[in-house]
Amino acid sequence: MKLILLLFLGQVAPVEVRAFDTPYDAGGSITIIWEMDTAWVAKVSRIGIFRASAPGLQDSLIETLYKPDSVYVDNSAKDNVPYYYRIVVYSDDTLIAEGKTASAAVSTQQWFNGKRLSVLIILIIYTVFLLYFIMRARTNKNLYIRKIAGLEAIDEAVGRSTEMGRPIVYIMGLGYISDIPTVASLAILKRVAYKAAEYNAEVVVPCYDPIVMVAAQETVKEGFVEAGRPDLYKESDIYYLTSDQFGYAAGVDGIMMRQKPGAVFLQGYFYAESLILAETGHSIGAIQISGTTAVTQLPFFIASTDYTLIGEEMYAASAYLSRDALSLGTIKGEDYIKMILVVVILIGALMESAGIRILTDFFSIF
Secondary structure, three states: OHHHHHHHOOOOEEOEEEEEEOOOOOOOOEEEEEEOOOOOOOOOOEEEEEEEOOOOOOOEEEEEEOOOOOEEEEOOOOEOOEEEEEEEEEEOOEEEEEEEOOOOEEEOOOOOOHHHHHHHHHHHHHHHHHHHHHHHHHHOOOOOOOOOHHHHOHHHHHHHHHHOOOOEEEEEEOOOOOOHHHHHHHHHHHHHHHHHHHHOOOEEEEEOOHHHHHHHHHHHHHHHHHOOOHHHOOHHHEEEOOOOHHHHHHHHHHHHHHHOOOEEEEEEEOOOOHHHHHHHHHHOOOEEEEEEOOOOOHHHHHHHOOEEEEOHHHHOHHHHHHOOHHHHHHHHHHHHHHHHHHHHHHHHHHHHHOOOOHHHHHHHOO
């Protein structure tokens, strides 16, 4: 009714306009907000946004909106430059409302994004735990990490294969050297090679990728050298097979059927070939230790192998086997921060369910 009266009298309705530096950005943007009467919404055909760098200067059109919005972010603003804004509202070709900012808005770069405060808090807590456990690990190499059955069984598997006079087959899956499970598999391979050198056993590593093959050769060689038996190392036992998924599975199955290994390690990232490989290893009576981060393949390994490293147990293998202070401290720090996050999530969920919004209101401030 107010709008109709103003139009009848030939007057333009006032618009309250505010402009301010866009919060939590890297600069170069100003947010403009204006308030519109609800009676205007159905009549608005377009909204013009004008900008000037001083009150007395002629402003220029920077944007035209064809819907009744009440907020606009000017991403063309320059940092540390004052801007004045004017909003004009049209109904068809008739100017029905107009307003401008009373003071200048200045865009500035912000060093910290307040929306990521929770990430900063978690990072600080994690860093404290990390440094604390690294210092503890340097003074106590026996820092407690729960026993992982699959890693404890490495010595048993290598020893059994040696007693039977059979080789050890180590399968690294279909991952590439850039994949984290492949890197974790190399750490386990080094331990297997070290024990094989001690027991004078043969390690056969058929590879899916040629670059992984080179890394595996160096890893096995390093394990034999650390065991003091570099003369037992055979580079020809670590070789490239094929980069075809089921061609690789068929080739490895053939190796296992011909050489009848006493122990088979399946460590890495696997796909549909996982059960084919594990079933073949089971059929020849080999002790099998598997491990993967592929959730879809874990049920097959659990059902068909003797020991299975599940998910992050593979990543903990390096620290578990080497007892390196930095690795141990990192594992312990990660475990503690995970426990804290789980507790916070549970408390937050319970508080939200009970209608207590203390945590939500706290973080909404930022």
